[in-house]
Each structure stands twice: as structure tokens, then as C-alpha cells.
Amino acid sequence: MSRxxxxxxxxxxxxxxxxxxAHTLEAFVAALLLVSAVLFALQAxxxxxxxxxxxxxxxxxxxxxxxxxxxxxxxxRGDLEAAVLCWDESQGGFNGxxxxxxxxxxxxxxxxxxxxxxxxxxxxxxxxxQVAYSVHIIYQNSTAQTKRQxxxxxxxxxxxxxxxxxxxxxxxxxxxxxxxxxRLDETSLYQEDRPDQMSxxxxxxxxxxxxxx
Amino acid sequence: xxxxxxxxxxxxxxxGASVFLLAVGFVVAFIPSMFEPFRGGDGALFIxxxxxxxxxxxxxxxxxxxxxxxxxxxxxxxxxxxxxxDDCRFEMDGEIGAVVGVHGxxxxxxxxxxxxxxxxxxxxxxxxxxxxxxxxxxxxxxxSDAVVSSRVVTIGDTSRIASESAExxxxxxxx
Numbered sequence: 001m002s003r004x005x006x007x008x009x010x011x012x013x014x015x016x017x018x019x020x021x022a023h024t025l026e027a028f029v030a031a032l033l034l035v036s037a038v039l040f041a042l043q044a045x046x047x048x049x050x051x052x053x054x055x056x057x058x059x060x061x062x063x064x065x066x067x068x069x070x071x072x073x074x075x076x077r078g079d080l081e082a083a084v085l086c087w088d089e090s091q092g093g094f095n096g097x098x099x100x101x102x103x104x105x106x107x108x109x110x111x112x113x114x115x116x117x118x119x120x121x122x123x124x125x126x127x128x129x130q131v132a133y134s135v136h137i138i139y140q141n142s143t144a145q146t147k148r149q150x151x152x153x154x155x156x157x158x159x160x161x162x163x164x165x166x167x168x169x170x171x172x173x174x175x176x177x178x179x180x181x182x183r184l185d186e187t188s189l190y191q192e193d194r195p196d197q198m199s200x201x202x203x204x205x206x207x208x209x210x211x212x213x
Numbered sequence: 214x215x216x217x218x219x220x221x222x223x224x225x226x227x228x229g230a231s232v233f234l235l236a237v238g239f240v241v242a243f244i245p246s247m248f249e250p251f252r253g254g255d256g257a258l259f260i261x262x263x264x265x266x267x268x269x270x271x272x273x274x275x276x277x278x279x280x281x282x283x284x285x286x287x288x289x290x291x292x293x294x295x296x297x298x299d300d301c302r303f304e305m306d307g308e309i310g311a312v313v314g315v316h317g318x319x320x321x322x323x324x325x326x327x328x329x330x331x332x333x334x335x336x337x338x339x340x341x342x343x344x345x346x347x348x349x350x351x352x353x354x355x356x357s358d359a360v361v362s363s364r365v366v367t368i369g370d371t372s373r374i375a376s377e378s379a380e381x382x383x384x385x386x387x388x
Contacts, residue, residue, distance in 0.1 A: 027229035031236030069365035
């Protein structure tokens with residue numbers, strides 16, 4: 001071991017003087033790491049009002065409940081059946097519908113077709129609150145395939161859409177298009193690919209899909 | 214002698230440690246606020262409001278449980294005037310909050326307000342019966358941050374209701 005000299009002492013002093021700010025720098029780096037980790041987490045999660053959360057779950061439950069209520073009220077008044085049977089055979093769509101699929105573009109259009117107030121009720125319940133809705137009628141063809149006929153079409157639902165459905169029984173002597181004399185079994189409505197072996201009564205399911213715009 | 218050589222160490226460490234602790238403190242304080250938009254206050258209130266609305270619209274006030282959302286006019290009016298009514302599916306003993314199970318029977322006493330109003334209007338303006346009685350009940354003056362659950366209803370005998378429309382919204386507020 002060499003002898004301790006004043007030169008060594010100077011060197012030692014210089015070294016510690018160089019290290020003077022080391023702890024502060026470390027602390028800044030550590031703090032930067034922590035804060036950038038939080039910022040990264042903020043960027044990585046899509047923090048939008050549509051992200052899943054308790055309160056949105058509540059809104060979805062709410063919308064499902066209201067859609068079920070509207071279906072129940074319409075069914076009780078016969079509006080649901082009237083809407084399902086509001087078919088214009090010559091037009092190949094629902095009476096007065098504007099979309100090429102034979103569907104209405106919103107509930108107001110369904111209401112003006114003169115087949116019950118199902119569309120008006122949907123519009124008052126959801127449309128006025130900036131909630132979009134689509135209605136499909138689901139039935140089975142002869143090969144037990146499920147077919148969907150849109151009744152009201154307001155576009156593609158978002159990820160947070162909820163659905164409610166209700167079954168409607170149909171009988172052979174139901175009148176297609178209220179006020180006219182055409183019987184249901186004389187038309188091709190809801191009997192695609194099963195012309196002769198259609199048996200009545202049959203049933204269709206009306207499905208309401210609701211989502212926030 | 215050594216202290217002299219490392220002259221700034223204590224001060225340096227104090228600054229470094231406090232900067233680091235400040236950063237830790239900020240992160241710990243900030244993380245809960247990141248989740249704030251998703252918190253709905255007391256989670257149990259949502260369930261209480263939902264169940265209360267469901268009980269009223271699917272059981273207590275309807276003609277038949279097979280036809281939810283179609284309210285019996287007599288039972289609905291009796292419910293809001295705090296009487297038992299004829300052949301109703303609820304037993305009015307005392308007040309509305311106890312019938313829907315929000316008052317009493319639980320560790321936390323909550324308040325509830327139930328109002329039937331027009332679809333286009335808010336719960337501040339309840340509809341009225343033919344006698345001018347408003348269809349609202351429970352605790353008065355809900356705060357603006359009360360948890361809300363609403364359902365769409367129709368009332369069987371609309372002649373007993375002073376309103377032009379056929380559908381209404383039943384809003385339950387719990388706080």
C-alpha cells in the first residue's frame with residue numbers, strides 16, 4: 001500500500017466534488033421514469049366515454065330495460081303485430097319504406113306507414129335522447145336457417161349496443177297490411193323457401209338493438 | 214476529514230430524495246384521478262335504483278306480471294297516494310321507501326324518489342291524476358347527483374290520468 005500523499009488527497013477531493021450532483025440526477029431520472037410510466041399507461045388505455053365501466057354498464061342495463069318495456073307495451077296494444085305484418089307485397093318491403101332492404105330508416109317513417117305506433121314509441125323513447133335503434137324480425141325458413149328481415153335500420157350498431165327481443169305469434173288468417181283483406185297465408189311473408197309446407201300458427205322474433213350514437 | 218471531502222452529500226441527498234418522493238407522491242395521487250371518469254360513486258346505488266325500477270314496472274304496479282310495463286291505473290294511483298289499493302301486488306305499510314325496500318332493513322339508510330313523467334319531459338314535472346294528484350312519491354328534493362334509473366311504462370286506464378300521451382317514463386332516483 002502506497003503512502004498517502006497530498007496529491008492523493010487532491011485527487012480524492014476532486015473525485016467527490018465531481019460526484020456532487022449524483023443523487024439529484026438519479027432522483028430526476030427515477031422521477032422521470034415514474035411519470036413517463038403513468039403517461040404511457042394513459043396513452044395505452046383508450047380513455048373514452050365508451051370504455052367499459054360500471055356507469056356504462058348501468059346505462060346499458062337501462063337501455064335494455066327500456067327496450068324491453070317498449071316491446072312489451074307495443075305487444076300489449078297490438079302495435080308490434082301490426083308493424084310486423086305491415087308488408088307491401090308488390091313493393092317487396094314494408095309499406096312506405098324507403099330503404100332498398102324494405103326497411104324504414106327511422107321510427108317516424110314507420111309511424112307514418114299507418115301500422116300502429118311502435119316506431120313513434122321507439123323514436124320518443126330513444127331517438128329524442130340521441131340513442132340509435134334498429135329493429136329486425138327473425139324467422140326460420142324451411143331448412144331451419146335463421147333469417148333476418150330489417151324493419152327499422154339506423155346503421156351499424158357500436159360495440160356498446162344492447163338487444164331486447166320479444167316473440168310475436170302469427171296466424172294464417174292475420175291480415176297483412178292493416179285494413180286490407182289479404183290473408184297472411186296468401187303471401188310469401190316470413191315463409192321464404194317454404195311455399196307449401198308453411199304451417200300456422202307460426203312465430204317471429206322482434207329484436208330491438210339500441211346503442212348510443 | 215471525510216465529511217469535508219464529500220461536502221455536498223447531505224444536501225444533495227436531501228434534494229434528490231425530496232424530488233423522488235415528490236414524484237412518487239404525484240403518481241400515487243394522480244392514479245385514482247385517472248379512473249375518476251369511470252367511477253359512478255357508490256356502486257350499490259346503481260343496483261338499488263335498477264332493482265327498484267324493475268320491481269315497480271315488472272311486479273308491483275302492473276296488471277299481470279306476464280305483461281310488464283303496463284301499469285294498473287288504480288294500483289299506481291294508490292301507490293303514489295300511499296294506500297294499499299284494491300288487489301294490488303304490494304302492501305303499503307307506512308311509506309313508499311319502505312315498500313320498495315330502500316328505507317329500513319339495511320345498514321345504510323338511503324333515500325328514494327319515484328316519479329312518473331312524460332317521455333319528453335324530465336322527472337321534475339310529474340304527470341297528474343284526474344284529481345290533480347302528482348304521480349310522484351318517496352323522499353322530496355333529490356340532489357342532482359342522485360343515481361337515476363328509468364323505465365318506459367304505459368297506464369292501462371289513461372282516462373284517470375291528466376295527460377294526452379300514452380307512454381310515460383317512470384324514474385327512480387336513489388341517493
